[in-house]
Amino acid sequence: MDDSNNKPPTFWQMLHSVMAAAFGVQSGKNRARDFTHGKPGHFIVLGILFTVVFALTLYGIVQLVVHLAKV
Template identity: 70%
Template structure:
């Protein structure tokens, strides 16, 4: 099933995004974690993590503002 020629390829953007999302929820698989640590660049994961966190906070603020607006506060 696994392509042995793909073992030394760096993770794709979608694989890195999946890893960041899985890390946010604490459900990263051992196989993906090993791939990330052996072939991924830490700077890419750090930047994606910061962007994800900023977007998450902005979405929460938007939801809170919408709820306050609908409540008439």
């Protein structure tokens, strides 16, 4: 049996889980790992940060397109 299943998820694993969950493609294996070994607060903070960065990225892309359309 893999010993890494008993460890809490790393930052990158949590970030991957948050992004996958945001797009609805989270695997059952990772979801089970997150619910078993992850701390909810970490996922909440990462989810909020991801949402803010995602919204700001979309805003920036729209601003760039609008600016280029005026030229």
